[in-house]
Amino acid sequence: MSAPQPADLRADCGRCFGICCVVPAFAASADFAIDKPAGTPCPNLGDDFRCGIHDRLRERGFPGCTVFDCFGAGQQVAQVTFGGRDWRGHPELVEPMRAVFPVMRALHELLWYVTEAAALRPGAPLDEELNRAGDALRALTRGSPDELRALDVDALRGEVNPVLSRAAERVRSRDGRAGLDRRGADLVGADLRRVDLRAANLRGAYLIGADLRDADLHLADLTGADLRGADLRGADLRGALFLTRAQLDAARGDHRTRVSASVGRPAHWSLPVTPVPRRTGPGPAGVASGRRRDRRG
Structure with missing residues (x-):
C-alpha cells in the first residue's frame, strides 16, 4: 500500500555529514556496543562522514543504528538549514545542529505520514486537509535554526495526528468493515x-x-x-x-x-x-x- 516517497523524505547519507552519528547519545546495550555522549562523533564515523562498518553493524553490536530512519531530515539540516556547512569545518555548529536535528526529524516524520496518507486518497474533505498539512510542514522545514528550535513539536503532532487517524479509518473501512x-x-x-x-x-x-x-x-x-x-x-x-x-x-x-x-x-x-x-x-x-x-x- 506504500507509495514511492519524494527523495527529500528518504535518507541521503552522502549529503548529511553523519549528523545522526554525532547528535544522539548511545548507551551500551543490546542495541549499541559502546557508550557515546550526545554531540560526540561515533568512532566508526569516517573522515568522509560515512559509517566504516555500515555493512556489518549487526555483527559489530550496533543493531540500533540499522533501525534508525531520519526520513531525510539529515540532509535537510545539513544542506538547507546550515547551507552545506559541516560540523568538522565549523565546530561551532555542533550544538545548533544538535538542537535542530530532532525537530527536523519530527517534521520529516510527520511529513512522511501525511504524504503516505495523501497517496491513499481517503476522499473529501480529508484530501484537502492532508494537502494543507503537507504544505504547512514543508514550509516549517525551511525555517532558520532559531525558528526550528522554537517550534512546539508536540503541538504539531496534536494537530496532524487526528487527520492521519481519520484518513486511516476511512481507508480501513473501504472493504465494508x-x-x-x-x-x-x-x-x-x-x-x-x-x-x-x-x-x-x-x-x-x-x-x-x-x-x-x-x-x-x-x-x-x-x-x-x-x-x-x-x-x-x-x-x-x-x-x-x-x-x-x-x-x-x-x-x-x-x-x-x-x-x-x-x-x-x-x-x-x-x-x-x-x-x-x-x-x-x-x-x-x-x-x-x-x-x-x-x-x-
Missing part, C-alpha cells in the same frame, strides 16, 4: 497467527516478539507499532498502512515475507531466525491492555 481495534494494545510476545488482523487498528501497539507468521495485514494500520523482534515469516504486509522500513528492520522475516517494493526487504532477513521467548498469559483476542501508547497519534 474495519477490523479489530488494538490501538496501543500490549501484545508483547502474543501468538497472533490465528487472529484476523485484516484492516486492524494497531496504531502504537506493542508487538515486540509477537508471532505474526503467515499473518495477512492487508489494510492494517501499523502507525508507530513496535515490531522489534516480531516474527513476520510468511506474513503479507503489502497492503499494510503506514509501515516504515525502520519497523521492518527491527522485525524478523524470511524469503516468504511479502512487502511492497517502495518499502523494501531488509538484508538481515536472509539470516537464520533466532526464536524470541514468548510471554505466557491470556490470548490477545480477548484482552486489550489498559496501558495505551500511541507514539504518533
